[in-house]
Amino acid sequence: MRAYLLCLLISVFPAAAHAVIAKQDMRPGIPAGAEYLIGERSKPAVLLLHGFLQTREFSTVATLARGLQDAGYTVLAPTLSLNIPNRERSLACEAVHHHSLEQDVDEIGRWVGWLKARGHPTIVLVGHSFGSMQLLAYLSRTPDAAVKGYIGASLIEAQIGMASRPALIAQLENRVLSKRRALVTHALSFCRKYTSTPEGLLSYVRWDEAHVLAALKRSPVEVKLIMGDADDHLGQGWLKALQHIQAPMVIVQGASHFVDGQHEFDLLEHTLDFLEHVRQQGPAR
Template sequence: MNLLTRVTSTLAFSLLAAVATLQADEVTVKQGDLELRADLTLAEGKTAKDGVIMLLHGTLAHNKMEIMQALGDLLKERGYNTLNVNLSYALDKRPSEMLDCTIEHQHKHEDAVAELDTWMNWLKAQGASKVAILGHSRGGNQVAWYASEKDSDLLEKVIAVAPATWDAAESAKGYEERYQKPLADIMAEATKLIDESKGATAMDVPGFVYCEKTKATADSLVSYYKDDERKDTPKLLPKIKKPVLIVVGSADEVVADLPAKLEGVKQDNLTVETVDGADHFFMDLYADEVADKVATFVDWK
């Protein structure tokens, strides 16, 4: 490649990157002492009044991870506005990157429900006429939790892509296998601290979610590891009154028990769609199929 061609290619790439950056506007909203971040993307010729699909990422992840970026871009192509939320994990203006395992973890699983509600109120203030919420993995559970307990007049549709399931015994077994210490011992210590009104006390633990040898408060540990059936997405579905779409990957080994658990849920407002061959992250053309199913389900055109 000669110099002129190389320079031309570099400029072209830079222009494309600049255009891609301009497609989404970063927006912020205050929640207590925290400033929450998200990316708002408007489809061509659309405003918030045309409706917004709010997107929520998975465990300790962020709003620019591949699946969330892909779904945002693909939904825009199909004429839908999106608000791609970046959970704070109790950090002010948290950057769009995987959560640093070395921090002192003070966040809770259910914090996402409050943050979704903050963003729903923000969308209402922006003039949004209707909202659909879509979550992936743990985010799928959190949007279902929100819809089952908070709801909103704005909320029209709920979409959970490979949503998290929960089994307390399996969680405890997996913890001990991975971190070589019984979870029950850690939970007993954390629960004792909470009973003594010391839930904000940080504990040195061999593992917390995906993080090894880290610190987490007693409150945070109990939130993520206590036996709470609301973490099991299929158990939330009967409490949701709005139309719900669950998207399953046929090759998903992360929530392999999801199809069997969904078989026991029978309700008129539930649609279950399977993407053949997709694993937990619906990469490449599988993301297109997810976007098609979401667009058909939302059906705002």
């Protein structure tokens, strides 16, 4: 793995003085970047992941990153490549989605390793929305030991609209098995026409509510969910389901899916509480 430290942006703000854009090739010809906000070494490093097709510049994520850095935490906010070299913008629903959840998880793993390589023994994964699900997918595999905690803000499953998920999965699996590489278009998350390779779409479609709840239950690290009770992106009963499995969860009253406005502070506060809790748990295993 090659890592690049391409440039340092020095600004008048002290925090910005510790901001670095980190890049590394996720796959051949597919470099990806992440913003590395350097905090106190004594505090856990945070890997902050954006939502569906977004970038680290998404406001909820960017605001939270600045807040965490201000609180002295090192934050690494990557932008998933989605198989696009140096992707820097959110990807359109209709674009050729030539990526899969496995590749996303792989990139998360690479960034965890990048952090670890930078001497951060304690890493807390913080995700927003679909990113929370992708981080949960990473945790469901073989996470790095440095990962000590997980915060899922506005955690959501891979929604596919009104279609039958089993049928879709079966159709996609059929395509994959038959090696039919033609792009498929289907609703995914907030995209009504998500154009993707069959295997890529299939990788996401598998993560339904049950899959997510199971992953939560099997999380190897301490989990905390921060949800908004005004999140209209969530499916009916999702919060109850989360409560049903007794996942540690904070519901911010009045917060939407993007936990924006005044609820940004709630998000930051609850995140800092969890980070402080992790920090107090001690250094890495």
